[in-house]
Amino acid sequence: xxxxxxxxxxxxxxxxxxxxxxxxxxxxxxxxxxxxxxxxxxxxxxxxxxxxxxxxxxxxxxxxxxxxxxxxxxxxxxxxxxxxxxxxxxxxxxxxxxxxxxxxxxxxxxxxxxxxxxxxxxxxxxxxxxxxxxxxxxxxxxxxxxxxxxxxxxxxxxxxxxxxxxxxxxxxxxxxxxxxxxxxxxxxxxxxxxxxxxxxxxxxxxxxxxxxxxxxxxxxxxxxxxxxxxxxxxxxxxxxxxxxxxxxxxxxxxxxxxxxxxxxxxxxx
Numbered sequence: 001x002x003x004x005x006x007x008x009x010x011x012x013x014x015x016x017x018x019x020x021x022x023x024x025x026x027x028x029x030x031x032x033x034x035x036x037x038x039x040x041x042x043x044x045x046x047x048x049x050x051x052x053x054x055x056x057x058x059x060x061x062x063x064x065x066x067x068x069x070x071x072x073x074x075x076x077x078x079x080x081x082x083x084x085x086x087x088x089x090x091x092x093x094x095x096x097x098x099x100x101x102x103x104x105x106x107x108x109x110x111x112x113x114x115x116x117x118x119x120x121x122x123x124x125x126x127x128x129x130x131x132x133x134x135x136x137x138x139x140x141x142x143x144x145x146x147x148x149x150x151x152x153x154x155x156x157x158x159x160x161x162x163x164x165x166x167x168x169x170x171x172x173x174x175x176x177x178x179x180x181x182x183x184x185x186x187x188x189x190x191x192x193x194x195x196x197x198x199x200x201x202x203x204x205x206x207x208x209x210x211x212x213x214x215x216x217x218x219x220x221x222x223x224x225x226x227x228x229x230x231x232x233x234x235x236x237x238x239x240x241x242x243x244x245x246x247x248x249x250x251x252x253x254x255x256x257x258x259x260x261x262x263x264x265x266x267x268x269x
Contacts, residue, residue, distance in 0.1 A: 119213025
């Protein structure tokens with residue numbers, strides 16, 4: 001089984017209560033006039049029920065041999081090298097598995113494999129309407145992660161006119177094997193469709209973000225592991241670890257339809 005059974009997942013009224021609390025805070029703090037007073041949480045993995053909100057994907061869905069799992073891991077005791085200032089998560093999600101580029105023998109139409117990923121499930125409705133994230137007042141997506149150093153992509157899906165569009169960005173980690181906070185500018189995400197960069201480039205529909213996830217598409221066979229504590233959006237660049245704000249001028253894995261590898265900085269937004 002890929003995901004722990006849900007015992008505490010929020011239903012319609014729970015989501016409605018969360019949305020009411022969020023809207024009340026906006027009014028009380030005058031955020032519509034002064035701007036947001038603090039970060040806005042998207043999802044945390046502090047409890048075992050948190051991964052019930054995750055949908056896991058891989059090329060197994062088309063007959064491939066890659067594996068993909070998301071497990072919840074409880075808090076870890078401090079080690080001998082931990083300092084009082086060390087941030088240790090109270091629980092986190094472990095995205096792991098193995099990439100295989102082996103093609104399915106009984107699916108001759110499949111020409112490419114080697115993919116694994118996960119995304120947050122659609123959040124469902126509330127008494128205020130469909131539950132989505134409005135990240136318009138914020139500059140950065142923030143993620144607290146521990147990476148194995150592989151080339152992961154962050155995927156953002158919105159309620160766009162073209163449902164298969166994704167906005168993507170490389171998860172540029174700097175300290176593989178250690179916990180770090182990464183910030184990515186929302187404006188630096190690149191619009192793609194079915195894995196290819198498309199033109200014209202358009203910015204994320206910031207008022208209607210419906211899902212965020214992570215994928216591994218480097219097609220390098222072998223095991224992988226990425227741990228995620230939480231995701232939020234913020235205007236404070238100091239929340240990032242040193243040199244952990246993603247640069248738009250670094251090469252990624254995205255390609256255009258001519259097969260040319262793209263850098264984040266050579267795309268018009």
